[in-house]
Ligand SMILES: [Fe+2]
């Protein structure tokens with residue numbers, strides 16, 4: 050493992066650490082209440098809270114299109130998908146809470162711009178075809194990552210992922226169906242689908258994270274079974290599935306170096322613009338400011354509801370003499 | 375950004391039953407101001423798909439959790455509180471496997487005890503010889519249950535939302551045929 054400044058395990062009890070690692074090697078799940086290294090807890094809170102924020106911010110690019118959906122069927126689908134993402138955020142905030150973080154601290158960190166979330170949600174959704182392309186590519190990439198994390202060694206995170214994956218497949222399928230139909234439709238529809246692919250291809254490839262050589266946390270996370278695969282391995286799975294399907298749909302992928310390597314049986318992609326990735330992650334993407342502004346507005350506009358709920362519960366409790374939970 | 379009236383509500387654990395005859399399973403938690411709110415949140419968060427006939431919620435403070443590791447390292451209680459008055463009833467939720475699952479564990483029954491130690495001893499005696507990877511004791515009187523008479527209006531609508539099922543989306547071949555026929559989607 051790469052430790053640049055300090056060894057995060059130096060202060061751990063070697064016997065407990067060895068027992069912990071043996072449990073993970075044996076395929077056991079770690080549950081709240083079990084002994085765990087503080088670095089395991091810290092890394093999980095970081096990952097799970099970022100994941101939760103991504104689900105919540107992920108509602109925004111698509112939510113904006115609900116009222117403009119071209120048919121009732123597409124509107125019902127999109128509402129259900131956005132509701133699912135809200136639920137996914139809830140599963141994940143609660144999984145992080147089992148490690149000692151509070152939902153409030155995590156939400157405050159997001160609203161105050163201190164938290165990271167997936168870079169991909171900082172790109173704009175310019176046409177209706179973007180909704181389909183997000184389902185196919187962004188949910189498609191997310192599923193690859195989430196299927197991997199369903200094998201995570203931490204019980205609550207793994208369970209949230211199993212539940213999310215079961216729901217996520219519909220997000221992917223509806224997007225794939227929509228884009229395939231546009232790609233086989235009128236010239237204007239085909240142009241719209243191709244334009245959406247041109248804009249979402251690289252953000253989707255980037256969202257699976259930096260190359261393994263630039264992911265200093267990965268070796269430790271793999272050793273502890275938090276990640277079961279590296280970013281590049283998950284990206285390769287995404288590429289191998291999606292490249293041939295997009296090409297078969299009659300679309301062209303905006304990567305002149307993309308090719309299938311007969312020798313390895315894998316698709317090979319051209320260089321990724323990591324400068325763009327880091328700019329977007331660090332807050333300077335096309336939509337970072339708008340996304341956070343929309344989340345803050347939703348939070349503020351919900352304040353009176355939260356206050357009313359609290360007042361109602363307090364009054365009901367004092368009326369019955371019951372002690373609030 | 376912390377305001378007194380804007381702190382998170384108490385946490386409630388959610389137990390969901392997928393079908394008649396199956397045990398309730400611990401599926402996760404919600405934050406809610408009171409029990410009614412907790413049930414509504416539980417339905418919204420955990421029953422967007424047609425897989426529920428009943429839901430129970432319990433305030434997190436009424437749930438005692440023990441992992442196998444904690445049970446192994448737990449010191450035997452030296453002094454038992456005298457069994458004064460009626461014993462408390464507890465639901466027992468057990469995690470039995472490390473297999474991938476959406477649920478922490480499932481309800482295996484109820485035990486009584488004058489205190490948590492007695493209830494835990496009763497639960498472990500009941501489960502002797504069976505795998506116990508983790509165990510919850512939930513104060514039975516703190517549990518609030520969805521109304522069985524309302525099960526259909528509560529959980530039924532999810533069944534009609536077939537567009538949430540991946541199987542309704544066309545395959546590669548049918549997508550091309552539909553497009554050729556101009557089927558509106
Ligand atoms: Fe999601």
Ligand SMILES: [Fe+2]
Nearest residue numbers: 134188217220
């Ligand atoms: Fe999704």
